[in-house]
Amino acid sequence: MTNKIDSYDHVLLAAIQDDARLSQSELGERANLSTAAVNRRLKQLAKDGVIERYTANINPKSLGYGLTIVAEVKAESERADLLDEMREGFRACRQIQQCYYVTGDCDFVLIFLVQDMDQYVELTRRLFHGNNNVKAFKTLVVMDRVKAGMHVPVDKSGERS
Amino acid sequence: MTNKIDSYDHVLLAAIQDDARLSQSELGERANLSTAAVNRRLKQLAKDGVIERYTANINPKSLGYGLTIVAEVKAESERADLLDEMREGFRACRQIQQCYYVTGDCDFVLIFLVQDMDQYVELTRRLFHGNNNVKAFKTLVVMDRVKAGMHVPVDKSGERS
DNA sequence: CCTGAAATATCTAAAAG
DNA sequence: CTTTTAGATATTTCAGG
Numbered sequence: 001m002t003n004k005i006d007s008y009d010h011v012l013l014a015a016i017q018d019d020a021r022l023s024q025s026e027l028g029e030r031a032n033l034s035t036a037a038v039n040r041r042l043k044q045l046a047k048d049g050v051i052e053r054y055t056a057n058i059n060p061k062s063l064g065y066g067l068t069i070v071a072e073v074k075a076e077s078e079r080a081d082l083l084d085e086m087r088e089g090f091r092a093c094r095q096i097q098q099c100y101y102v103t104g105d106c107d108f109v110l111i112f113l114v115q116d117m118d119q120y121v122e123l124t125r126r127l128f129h130g131n132n133n134v135k136a137f138k139t140l141v142v143m144d145r146v147k148a149g150m151h152v153p154v155d156k157s158g159e160r161s
Numbered sequence: 162m163t164n165k166i167d168s169y170d171h172v173l174l175a176a177i178q179d180d181a182r183l184s185q186s187e188l189g190e191r192a193n194l195s196t197a198a199v200n201r202r203l204k205q206l207a208k209d210g211v212i213e214r215y216t217a218n219i220n221p222k223s224l225g226y227g228l229t230i231v232a233e234v235k236a237e238s239e240r241a242d243l244l245d246e247m248r249e250g251f252r253a254c255r256q257i258q259q260c261y262y263v264t265g266d267c268d269f270v271l272i273f274l275v276q277d278m279d280q281y282v283e284l285t286r287r288l289f290h291g292n293n294n295v296k297a298f299k300t301l302v303v304m305d306r307v308k309a310g311m312h313v314p315v316d317k318s319g320e321r322s
Numbered sequence: 323c324c325t326g327a328a329a330t331a332t333c334t335a336a337a338a339g
Numbered sequence: 340c341t342t343t344t345a346g347a348t349a350t351t352t353c354a355g356g
Contacts, residue, residue, distance in 0.1 A: 005223065013219055020181055020215040023332060034341060039334065050223040054181040057213040058174055058313040062166065065313055070263060070270050087307050094314040100272075101305035102231060109231050109301060111261075113313060140270060144262035146248050150311055152219040152226055152274060153255040184349055195325050200351065 003044060007156065008033055012041060013050070014154040020054050057149070065095075065113045068142035069120055072106040073128065076135040083107070086133060095123060106138070164205060168317065169194060173202060174211070175315040181215050218310070226274045229303035230281055233267040234289065237296040244268070247294060256284060267299070 005013075011031040015022055022030075024038040031038065045051045060066070075083060083101075090099040090110060098111040114120045120139075128134045166174075172192040176183055185199040192199065206212045221227070236244060244262075251260040251271060259272040275281045281300075289295045 013217070013224075016217040017219055018216070020217045024334095025332080035333080036335085036342080037340070043334095048223070050220055052218040052220050054215070054217050055179070055311075056174070056177040056181045056215050057311050058178055058315070059211050059213050060313045062209070062211040063174075063313055063315060068261065070261060087305075091308050096308065097312060098309050099307040100229065100231060100301075100303045100309075101307050102301040102303050104301040105299065106301070108307075109303075138266065140261075140263040140265040140267070142261045142263050142270075144248075146260040146262050146269075147252050147257065148259050148261075148311065150216075150218055150309065151258060152221045152224055154219070154224060185351095186349075196350080197326080197352085198324065201324095204351095 003048070005045075005050065008037075009041060009045060009050075010154055010156050012038065013045070014156055016042075016051070016054075017151055017154065060113050064115045067112075067114045067116055067120065068145055069112040069114065070140040070142060071110040071112060071124075072138045072140075073108040073110065073134055074105075074136045075107040076133045078107075082133045086131065089127060089131065093123065093127060095119070164209065166206075166211065169198075170202060170206060170211075171315055171317050173199065174206070175317055177203075177212070177215075178312055178315065221274050225276045228273075228275045228277055228281065229306055230273040230275065231301040231303060232271040232273060232285075233299045233301075234269040234271065234295055235266075235297045236268040237294045239268075243294045247292065250288060250292065254284065254288060256280070 008031050012027055015027055015030055024035045024042070027033075027042075028035045028038045033041070042051070060068070073086075075086065086108065087099070087101065090096050090108065095112050095114050096110050097113045100109045101107065102109055112120060112123065114123070124137070124139075128137045169192050173188055176188055176191055185196045185203070188194075188199045188203075189196045194202070203212070221229070234247075236247065247269065248260070248262065251257050251269065256273050256275050257271050258274045261270045262268065263270055273281060273284065275284070285298070285300075289298045
């Protein structure tokens with residue numbers, strides 16, 4: 001089922017990751033494939049889960065989300081059910097754009113997108129102070145989103161970078 | 162130039178953020194607009210920079226990027242030119258998916274996408290040990306990408322969440 | 323601002339090499 | 340894999356309210 005991803009696919013993936021609205025004929029030119037081949041490959045890549053979704057990136061500021069915050073959360077207990085509960089609480093929070101469960105000094109790294117500090121404080125009350133399994137949390141205020149995106153490195157040659 | 166974003170736009174933005182391949186007629190049904198109106202609005206939103214880009218999310222694992230790492234970097238000096246140099250170094254590194262310049266215990270938060278620990282170690286040598294302005298760094302290995310994406314909360318009513 | 327219709331362009335699938 | 344064909348969809352523009 002899951003076919004090997006060849007160098008044609010690499011070109012296609014790099015291209016649509018950069019601009020998902022390139023036409024299949026345009027993609028065909030870049031990859032030296034016919035539109036029919038492009039069409040078939042894109043479909044297969046989506047079916048195999050290599051392409052997870054097509055999405056539009058929205059400028060957070062334009063919707064009032066002018067503040068990005070990184071938070072590190074340390075759990076009291078590592079009990080699976082309690083961790084799962086935290087995980088789901090974070091997942092359900094719309095202002096938490098990203099959530100990573102990590103090893104190291106803390107257990108979760110969260111990236112918040114909020115309108116202002118008041119909104120963040122309110123969220124910490126609910127998510128952190130309101131959860132007995134949160135032992136401590138640390139707040140890092142983002143001054144510059146130097147690089148933000150979900151881009152995956154794609155080598156057109158299929159080689160390791 | 163930058164028109165006010167009304168509730169129609171909110172519906173469109175929420176929809177295309179979720180699935181950028183919905184047709185304009187489909188979008189029109191959801192927003193109660195004609196396809197022509199949808200077309201004009203999408204174009205305006207892109208021109209205004211509200212829609213930053215259309216992209217495909219690629220599954221990192223399918224390309225061999227099985228390891229996600231969060232790193233915190235502390236700078237030696239806060240001199241603007243030295244910080245800028247770091248910033249640009251991080252930006253240029255393909256395995257650094259995200260880079261945030263922050264206030265707090267550290268100066269930069271980085272999110273790496275790497276193939277394996279060897280590759281990460283190699284990158285730390287070049288980016289951290291190889292840079293005199295890096296005072297210290299901390300590595301957090303991601304065990305679970307609980308929530309990953311660039312989604313911005315969009316309220317279809319245009320109200321604050 | 324909107325709609326609806328017409329003109330383009332694109333996508334998809336099938337057939338044949 | 341390719342090209343070609345043809346029909347279905349989607350996008351874009353334009354006339355007019």
